[in-house]
Amino acid sequence: MSKVRWLLPLALFAALLAAAEAWVTAGAAPMTLPRPSAVLLLLWREHASLLQQLGVTLLTAGYGFVLAGLLALAVGFAVYAAPRSEGAVLTVGAVLSSVPMIAIAPILSVWLGLTLGTRVLITVVICLFPMLVATVQGLHEHKAAEQELFTVLAASPWQRFRLLALPSAVPMLFVGMKISAPLAVLGALIGEWNGAETGLGVVMLNAMFGLQVQRLWATVVIACAVSSLAYAYICLVERVAGHDRASVAT
Numbered sequence: 599m600s601k602v603r604w605l606l607p608l609a610l611f612a613a614l615l616a617a618a619e620a621w622v623t624a625g626a627a628p629m630t631l632p633r634p635s636a637v638l639l640l641l642w643r644e645h646a647s648l649l650q651q652l653g654v655t656l657l658t659a660g661y662g663f664v665l666a667g668l669l670a671l672a673v674g675f676a677v678y679a680a681p682r683s684e685g686a687v688l689t690v691g692a693v694l695s696s697v698p699m700i701a702i703a704p705i706l707s708v709w710l711g712l713t714l715g716t717r718v719l720i721t722v723v724i725c726l727f728p729m730l731v732a733t734v735q736g737l738h739e740h741k742a743a744e745q746e747l748f749t750v751l752a753a754s755p756w757q758r759f760r761l762l763a764l765p766s767a768v769p770m771l772f773v774g775m776k777i778s779a780p781l782a783v784l785g786a787l788i789g790e791w792n793g794a795e796t797g798l799g800v801v802m803l804n805a806m807f808g809l810q811v812q813r814l815w816a817t818v819v820i821a822c823a824v825s826s827l828a829y830a831y832i833c834l835v836e837r838v839a840g841h842d843r844a845s846v847a848t
Contacts, residue, residue: 618631618633618634619633619634619635622634629811630811631811632811632812632815636812637812637815637816637819640812640813640816641819641820644813644816648798648801648816648817648820651796651798651800651801652798652820652824654790654794654796654797654798655783655786655787655790655798655799655824656783656786656824657714658714658717658718658721658785658786658789658790658797659721659782659783659785659786659828660782661714661718661721662717662718662719662720662721662722662724662725662782662785662786663721663725663775663779663782665718665722666722666725666726666778666782667725667729667775669726670726670729670733670774671733673730673733673734674730674733674734674737674767675759677734677737678759678763679759684734687730687734688730688731688734691726691727691730691731694723694727695727697723699720699723699724699785699788700788700791703720703788703789703791703792704792706719706720706792707789707792707793712792712793712794712795716789717785717786717789717790717794718789720785720788720789721782721785721786723785724782724784724785724788725778725781725782725785726778728777728778728781729771729774729775729777730774731774732770732771732773732774732775732777733767733771733774735767735770736766736767736768736771736774737759737763737764737766737767738763768839772832772835772836772839775832776829776832776833776836779825779829779831779832780825780826780828780829782828783825783828784825786799787799787802787821790803791803798817798820798821801813801817802814802818802821805817
């Protein structure tokens with residue numbers, strides 16, 4: 599069953615590539631759609647420089663992802679220690695997540711400067727809300743009997759958080775991380791679109807304005823592949839840690 603689950607999407611993807619190749623070769627496709635084989639050839643020829651630019655983007659995405667997770671845990675502890683603040687915190691988080699970052703990013707770049715810190719901040723803002731919601735929800739996953747036991751033992755809020763709430767919240771934390779991992783790549787690209795000198799987003803912009811269609815599609819393919827791999831990596835860590843659905847069911 600697992601092989602079929604992987605083979606069917608791969609077969610469909612291969613069929614789409616073959617159809618696109620035939621469509622472009624026949625001259626029926628628009629000029630903005632290059633042959634997939636030409637894109638793959640460019641990826642092979644320029645893989646060294648593209649990987650170097652990708653490394654810059656991944657650095658920003660990694661910093662933003664980790665900082666967003668730490669901030670979500672810190673805010674989650676504050677909400678756990680003061681439950682009445684949960685509604686206000688989630689409302690503020692929802693407002694921040696509803697702000698179109700593609701429109702706010704230029705303002706942040708002008709205000710804070712065209713630095714790595716600004717790009718990391720943009721990534722943090724994009725990644726924070728899913729992690730925050732997952733953290734706050736996960737901290738309520740423990741059972742009432744366990745809560746009563748910690749009350750009888752006169753545990754401090756930090757002890758309750760560290761020994762009771764946080765271990766129970768781990769499955770939900772993985773949910774938030776799986777959502778935020780691809781968003782971290784998106785946040786890094788948005789940050790690079792607003793004044794960076796290096797990075798995959800800069801290559802993407804230069805290819806777009808230079809009408810380099812094959813290079814533009816190559817950067818899109820890389821961005822999609824990295825986002826998918828980021829999600830898959832979190833899923834792998836979740837499985838190894840024993841918190842995926844299959845492990846929990848068994």
